[in-house]
Amino acid sequence: MYVPFETLGELGDTVDVCVIGSGAAGVSIAVTLSRQGHRVLMCEGGDEIFSERSQDNYRGEIEGDTYIPLETSRLRHLGGSTNHWGGVCRSLDTYDFTAKSAAPETAWPISHDDLSPYFTAAAELLSLDPIPADEPIEGAEIQRIHFSLGTPVRVQHKYAEMISESEHLLCCLTANLLGLETENGHITRATFGNYAGKQHQVRARYFVLACGGIDNSRLLLWCNQQTGGKLIPQADTLGRYWMDHPHATVGQALIFTPEALGLDETYNVFLSPSEHALESRQMLNCGLRLHRMNAEAAQALIEELSTQAPTLGEQIRTWQADGRVIHGAMLRAAWEQEPRFENRVELSEELDSLGVPRSRLVWTQSALDRHTIRESLLLLGEYLLEENIGRVQLADWLAALPVTLPTDGELAGRHHMGGTRMSHRPEEGIVNTDCRLFAQDNMYVAGSSVFASAGHANPTLTIVQLALRLCDHLEQRLA
Template sequence: MHVDARQLLDQATLEADVAIVGAGPAGITVAQELMGRGLTILLIECGTFDRPEPYAEDVARWVELGIRDTEKHQCNRRVGGSTWYWGSHARPLDPIDFEKRDWVPHSGWPVSYAQMAPFFDRTLDLLELRAMAGEHLAWDAREVPDMGTTDWPEVCFPLNRFGAIEFSQRAAAMRLLPGVTFLTSATVSDIRLRADLSAVDHLVCSTPSGSKVRVHAARVVLASGGVENPSILLRANAQIREGIGNERGLVGRFLQAHPTVECPFRFLSDFSIPTALQIDWKRALIGNISARREALRGYAFAKLALAEKTQREHRLLNSAAALAGFHNADATKVWDDLAKFLTDYGAGLDNDGAEKALRQFGVRMPHLLRALHNMRTRQSQVDYFFNMQIACEQAPNPESRVTLTDDVDALGNRRPAIDWRLTDLDRRSAKRTAEVLGLAFEVRGLAEDDLRDPILDPAWPGRMHGGFHYIGTTRMGHDASTGVVDANAKVFGVDNLYITGCSIFPTSGHAPPTFTLVALAARLASHLRGDKADRLLEPRVGALSANTR
């Protein structure tokens, strides 16, 4: 069923067994995994099933206090959530990401990779990757026959797979099923606890029409992303001044965002890049995201990363590089690159991305100059270049955080602020990772560094950008002194309030978060079902109903 909150009477009340705040991949997965058990499930979404509404776009805005990231507007307030931008890039976190590493402050998950493994396996089906991968479903390129990778002990070749899941279409099908209701145009503006503060009594939702809606549920799951999850808790301060779950001041802290840097290299021979390491740019750069997902269905490519042994030896964070931008820097290519810059720059003038365009052109400049030199001297030599685009793990840092401002959005809720900060460990690790990965080519006589390392630039992180991922802001912990939620994703001190999504990751690794957050959502649904214990959740509500206008 679908209920538009704008059609409800002011102060209307809805009841459900499970209320899920956010209809993105995490929320949709929890609902999907709970269906068919006689439960009433209510998914609450700020936006609608259709194009973004102006009020929803305003609600999605935040204020930047720390590092300026011009590609920040990746929060889509409509059914399907962030997957409207997601290219279906999927990979689980690595085993080392779950470990306590003595060189990484605040590292270590309260769950292990082994405990997550069954849910990683389930996610292969939820994202339809198993059906597309065929018999060779591996996460390391060296495990796949004929991939052509070389056995270099200092590095590994993590495989990244692509599905073609449209979560918005999955949600559209789910709303036709009994027991599942989508409440759209509703934004949670407050959480009210019972008198003893032990559990959620009800949610208060704001609507663009100005009315309020109450939601009562036996279990409440926040699944609204790395910025909105902590914001909801911080806004809920009528009964607890610091906000729900924030008695230790941890809500919103430890923000991580996968900083990404580029390091150009030049091949010294006719070395052929292994097929496994080549990105199919013809498919990967298709403008329409749905068409791109379809074109990439079943596709896999490998990145270049540091082996666990190398990470431990050099005390580095877990990062991985895509070998991107292969091209022949002869005279015929210079005009293509120049046109690409002008296109980027022109687009930047319209969408606040000019800084990014200039940064990208700065990386390409040596290739253009070399090509112009070849034109002038009529050299016949052909040089081949590539960029290592390194997606860096960021160390958890309590000073990197989400807070609330005094500014209010279109619905009257306080707007969040992002104060994204990097540490010396982040910089040292990114620099050393680039050196080690580059050296893997150089010592074999295959390539050399073609440009002063941008990570050495005194202006760094000015030539770095974030990875669109907002991670760690309601992190899992062993207890309330180390996290906001426990190993079962329940908020410490609140019996029926849960959080899911990448905001509960204690550390970020280098993998895009969608695969792991879907696995965590499936794990939470398993916990709510009580698969290995007495049932935690018994149906209590019949058909969901509400007063309408």
């Protein structure tokens, strides 16, 4: 049930878990633990619906490569960025959790098997469509992969009744985290403020920070500064190893044998390199997306190809005369970004309306990031050429070396990952394998900020799997 901000200070010692944030991770944890009978307080800094006063706190600075303005790449009200989530979903690949030879920093301290038990519950929570198994393509080092592409769930709507009526789940809006107090490695109180300048303190047995892939870092940087480093004594990696999935239109293709890729049955086909290809080509993971063109666009592409390769053009015309359908495809991609210490969230000198320093994002794409997307397209092109089932035309920016990345268009997936990296040791990350701050007995971090690497898949399903795994851990501790 909803509780007014003015009553936060009256809750005393009754709260088992205080969840800070109400996006995919926060709602998953709050709903799951409250269903188990635990008293959960979910504090959301925004309003129930979009408001400028809340969203403005997401403004920040960007340094490095061209990126999406920070205030438009996420949402700050009940439900968080699930309110503009597109619903495209799959788990990370098994080998995404391992050290890729091109970038050993991609290794996670947990494995794919540690998250697999939470797939079914996460899929139900997100109302996902069934995701078919991936399919190797014979003779190729690429595979056909699948996503859930159903109607995206809006968690604030799906769980509206529970949030409104549950006696175990308390939801407080406009409750913005301003500070954390720690004593002997234990968070004793969290301070929240609203837009009227009022403040209240909350006590809880456990705290979970779930404010997204930028603000988890920003708030911990700020709180750590206020405590003189007592919150996170070893903070060298705090805000570091930040990642997104670069996105771009990367070319177009003619497919002479659409059934070889499944493009005869559907308008959209998804491909990715095999694990062996990542090793042999010294690249990271990538998701290629083939979007079937209409007949007129495909014919225009055939005519363009015919001027460049007359013999092939004549063969295509013969095939068409015999009734063969040649499909054109627009090629788009989302690829894995190398986890690098230099990419980071840090505090700006400018304060937001609540008195908290705004974010400054330092983000550049590396030579390996560029190599990954170029090799992915070459991999597809070589397969189509060798089997004579199609041809690829690289986008101009990708055809020439060195690769110069686009400065307009999609740019990235708005998938904010890293910054509070999961690791085995505090010298290498911010949270342990249970997502707990190393130096605090009762403070956890949830969401994609704990990702050690990104793979190519949209992160929402993995976020919820991690959140449900954290719920199991907290359930054991609460018991």
